[in-house]
Amino acid sequence: MLKLERVGKRIGERWLVRHVTVEVAPSRVTALVGPNGSGKSTILRLLAGLWQPSEGTVWVDGTDAAGMTRRDLASRIGYVSQASHIGVPFTVREVVLMGRHPHLGRFQSPRQQDLDAVERALARADVLHLADRPINRLSGGELQRAVVARCLATEAKAILLDEPTASLDLEHCLEIHQLLRDLVAQGSSVVVALHDLNAVVRWADRAVVLDRGRVVAKGRPGAVLTPGKVAAVFRVDLERFRSDRGVEGLVFHRPEVS
Amino acid sequence: MRASPWIGSGPFLWLLAGGALTVVGIAGVAIGSTDIGWASAVRTLAAGAMPAGWVDAGAVTDAERAIIWQIRLPRVLVAALAGCGLAVAGVQVQAVFRNPLAEPSVIGCSQGAALGAVIAFVTQLSTRSTLWLPLFAFAGALIALFGVHAMATRAGKTPVATLLLAGIALGSLMTAGTSLLISLSLVDWQVTSEIVFWLMGGLDGRSWDHVWACAPFVAIGVSLAWWYVRDLDLMLLGEETAASLGVDVERVKRAVLGMAAMLTGAAVAVSGVVGFVGLVVPHVMRILLGPGHRALLPASGLVGAAFLIACDILARTVRAPGELRLGVVTALFGAPLFLYLLRKRQVEMGLS
Numbered sequence: 001m002l003k004l005e006r007v008g009k010r011i012g013e014r015w016l017v018r019h020v021t022v023e024v025a026p027s028r029v030t031a032l033v034g035p036n037g038s039g040k041s042t043i044l045r046l047l048a049g050l051w052q053p054s055e056g057t058v059w060v061d062g063t064d065a066a067g068m069t070r071r072d073l074a075s076r077i078g079y080v081s082q083a084s085h086i087g088v089p090f091t092v093r094e095v096v097l098m099g100r101h102p103h104l105g106r107f108q109s110p111r112q113q114d115l116d117a118v119e120r121a122l123a124r125a126d127v128l129h130l131a132d133r134p135i136n137r138l139s140g141g142e143l144q145r146a147v148v149a150r151c152l153a154t155e156a157k158a159i160l161l162d163e164p165t166a167s168l169d170l171e172h173c174l175e176i177h178q179l180l181r182d183l184v185a186q187g188s189s190v191v192v193a194l195h196d197l198n199a200v201v202r203w204a205d206r207a208v209v210l211d212r213g214r215v216v217a218k219g220r221p222g223a224v225l226t227p228g229k230v231a232a233v234f235r236v237d238l239e240r241f242r243s244d245r246g247v248e249g250l251v252f253h254r255p256e257v258s
Numbered sequence: 259m260r261a262s263p264w265i266g267s268g269p270f271l272w273l274l275a276g277g278a279l280t281v282v283g284i285a286g287v288a289i290g291s292t293d294i295g296w297a298s299a300v301r302t303l304a305a306g307a308m309p310a311g312w313v314d315a316g317a318v319t320d321a322e323r324a325i326i327w328q329i330r331l332p333r334v335l336v337a338a339l340a341g342c343g344l345a346v347a348g349v350q351v352q353a354v355f356r357n358p359l360a361e362p363s364v365i366g367c368s369q370g371a372a373l374g375a376v377i378a379f380v381t382q383l384s385t386r387s388t389l390w391l392p393l394f395a396f397a398g399a400l401i402a403l404f405g406v407h408a409m410a411t412r413a414g415k416t417p418v419a420t421l422l423l424a425g426i427a428l429g430s431l432m433t434a435g436t437s438l439l440i441s442l443s444l445v446d447w448q449v450t451s452e453i454v455f456w457l458m459g460g461l462d463g464r465s466w467d468h469v470w471a472c473a474p475f476v477a478i479g480v481s482l483a484w485w486y487v488r489d490l491d492l493m494l495l496g497e498e499t500a501a502s503l504g505v506d507v508e509r510v511k512r513a514v515l516g517m518a519a520m521l522t523g524a525a526v527a528v529s530g531v532v533g534f535v536g537l538v539v540p541h542v543m544r545i546l547l548g549p550g551h552r553a554l555l556p557a558s559g560l561v562g563a564a565f566l567i568a569c570d571i572l573a574r575t576v577r578a579p580g581e582l583r584l585g586v587v588t589a590l591f592g593a594p595l596f597l598y599l600l601r602k603r604q605v606e607m608g609l610s
Contacts, residue, residue: 045498048502050498050501050502069506070501070504070505070506071504073504074502074503074504075504077502078502079499079502081496081498081499081502086494086495086496087356088356088494088495088549089548089549090491090494090548090549090550094550095495098491098492098495098503099503101488101492101503101504101505102503102504104488106485106488150503154503
């Protein structure tokens, strides 16, 4: 499993995150929330082993990630970055097949199991009908689902996504959230950076609240996203309600000027 | 339908590119100021390549045989090696920079090779042994490349934008150095004209020495390029994504750019400064075959070789018995084609 232990990341003199200890719960959706610049993307990159921590340790399945190869990390951790624009006319199927890279030898042709994994990933991310389209001709939502399919094709147990729903319409937003739920139901661990706190309360099992590079709260979303915490971190007033269908919802107000 | 790089490129592509190269290569041997028929050219080459007595060379005179073996064949081979090296280097640089307009000259590599070669000229080392020129060009390309890389690298990361800017700056500096050396040696007219001729690119008087001087570098460079063929595909998705899929991005960048420098140095050393091969050939191949390197890289190598042989045939026949400079021919060919392609279909590789 993935774990950050007293991890800090510094670029130049500036600490992007510091004193962060986060354990990724198995078979759970963990949401990273916080204002812009609070360190969500940094923590995802550290968890994925893409960045070396300036202090502390990143543990991947009980091993220090610093001693692992990129391929080994890639076969254990899937990562979907925020900026996923691809300007090259690869087809969607070709890009999803690249998710099999960590499993293939240098000159090995894709095996039947690789091609099967690709078809499964295409189907689960609902892009099977786009499989032969050039990826640079897709809409924002289609591209996002294609990129998620590539991540699924790695068949990594841990899946990290940086704001995967940012460019999606409502229907596909909900589809992605449902997909993440399905993944954890099958034993994957998901860490997802999200801005939409309603989605966090609705879909995530755990929330980690970040503020200026520090973890300020973690736990069940409903318990963590209290009016006091939200006011302190996001500087907005939070009002909670229960919908007609019995689902907890959040509305936000600009702070009262008194 | 284009070949899918991840499913396999198919034998058709190899037959086509290999066939084109063979035909152009034989034409390069047959065509020239002394007209040797195609049949005689093929017979003579076959007779030389096979054990004695297998092929009857027929009515080929000793003079013709000498022209083919000592003048035309080495020249064709040098053109093929240089064209192949430049095209493969172009593919590599374009993949690493994710920029279809990148070329070895963009990262200061060609300018470095040119400066190194001009130093060999000015110090008269080039007159002592044919090996000095390639070595100096190679050294210049490598020094330029690692200079650019060092300037552009901070904390183990080499952002592409910084690398391009450093390449332009160092390239200009190298060109200034070349100009300075030329103006200093203007008193010696013979050296100057030699340099200027060489800077325009040309294959006149290439011998087997030149073939052996660049063949190993091109062979090693192309083999190592093939080693990283799949990594290059993933690099096109962006460095972070490539890393998340298991590519050791910084190592691949260093290795691939180092190879591109070696290929450029080897090519520049034996053919002078020949532009547009590394730009146009990969570009056309990308439009025909798609972006996957498993097809793109070998096809560019083969077609680059055929392209430069064809340009050289033109260079020595258009105003025979005189010769056009090879660099002028490739530019006349390459620049309009490139502009046409640029207008006809927008740069597909993306400049994001």
